Amino acid sequence: MTDEQLLFERGGDFDEPTFLRVLGEAIGALDAENIPFVLMGGIASTAMGRPRFTHDIDAFIRPTDGTAALDALDRRGFATQQTYPDWLFKGLKDGVLVDLIFRSKGDIYLDDEMLERARIEEFLGQKIPVISPEDLVVIKALVHDEHMPRHWHDALAIIGDVELDWDYLLRRGQRGARRVLSLLVYAQSNDLIVPASVISQLYDKIYET
Numbered sequence: 001m002t003d004e005q006l007l008f009e010r011g012g013d014f015d016e017p018t019f020l021r022v023l024g025e026a027i028g029a030l031d032a033e034n035i036p037f038v039l040m041g042g043i044a045s046t047a048m049g050r051p052r053f054t055h056d057i058d059a060f061i062r063p064t065d066g067t068a069a070l071d072a073l074d075r076r077g078f079a080t081q082q083t084y085p086d087w088l089f090k091g092l093k094d095g096v097l098v099d100l101i102f103r104s105k106g107d108i109y110l111d112d113e114m115l116e117r118a119r120i121e122e123f124l125g126q127k128i129p130v131i132s133p134e135d136l137v138v139i140k141a142l143v144h145d146e147h148m149p150r151h152w153h154d155a156l157a158i159i160g161d162v163e164l165d166w167d168y169l170l171r172r173g174q175r176g177a178r179r180v181l182s183l184l185v186y187a188q189s190n191d192l193i194v195p196a197s198v199i200s201q202l203y204d205k206i207y208e209t
Contacts (some may be wrong), residue, residue, distance in 0.1 A: 014095040022096040023057055023178055027128065029072040030059065036128070037069070038118045040101070042154075044130040047121035051158030052150065053070045056097035059083065060110050060131060063102040064190045073098060093196065106142040106176045117168070133162040134169040141183040142176040154185055159194045170198055 014022075023043075030037050038044075042054025061069050066089055073091035074080045078098065081090045087103035103109060117132035131139075140155035158164075173180035181202045188194045 014076040016019075016124065018094050019096055020126060021143045022093050022098070023123075023128070024126065025076050025093065026057055026059055026073065026091065027057065027100045028079075029076040030061075030069060033068055033072045034079065035061060035065045035072065036110070036115050037065075038114065038130045039128055040104075040136060041099070042150075042172055043123055043128065044121075044136055045140075045157070047128065047130050047155040048136070049134050049154055049161055050133045052154070053143070058099045059167060060101050060114075062110050066100060069100050073100075098137070100168055104139050104143070106139075108129045108139060124186050132165075132168075133158045134164055135172055137164070137169060137183070138154050138176060140170045141173075141179040144179070144183075152183065156187055156190070156192065157195065162182075166195055170201055173202060174205065177202055 008091075037059045039055070039058060040060050041058030042052060043057060046052055046054065059069070066085075069088045070080045070082065070091065076093075078091035081092075082088045087101065088099040089102075089189045091098040091100065114131060117135070118129050118130060120127050121126075121130045123130075130136075137155045137158055140151040140158075144151040144155075165176055167182075181199065184194045184199055184202070188196075188199065
């Protein structure tokens with residue numbers, strides 16, 4: 001793997017001011033082209049749940065906006081890469097990675113309702129657009145894996161800290177119902193507030209005959 005490939009895979013060394021500057025430039029690039037997006041990943045988790053280190057910027061966009069978003073970053077001086085044409089493009093500037101994600105695990109795509117429910121949160125002093133906590137919990141439940149346990153704990157922190165719209169989460173959780181159900185049962189076992197009715201409805205939906 002070349003040095004350039006390593007940078008696109010892992011990013012480089014940077015400090016907090018650099019990260020925040022690149023974050024602002026990435027947001028500005030997408031806004032300037034009127035590309036709908038929400039931030040997710042570690043940034044959204046920190047803004048709504050538990051503070052934790054993140055090494056990249058995850059922007060969730062529509063598949064039809066992938067090329068336009070990549071071009072927008074390119075015009076702002078980012079190195080760009082059509083990494084995985086079916087779900088992910090990348091931009092890189094001053095060691096900071098920007099992941100342009102247009103398909104999340106479970107075949108989840110950005111849609112109008114997600115955009116309507118997006119919220120403005122504060123991240124290290126910046127106001128940023130982030131995905132709704134309910135959508136993030138569902139995505140975290142689906143993405144969680146042995147080598148990425150942070151996603152499970154990110155979701156638990158959001159469940160514990162944010163007042164959730166359980167009806168919306170229940171509807172969105174249908175796509176990954178078993179994963180979401182297991183997360184909610186585990187959350188309840190840790191004395192986090194999860195309505196029993198939500199667990200019952202999700203269980204019935206999975207195992208109805």
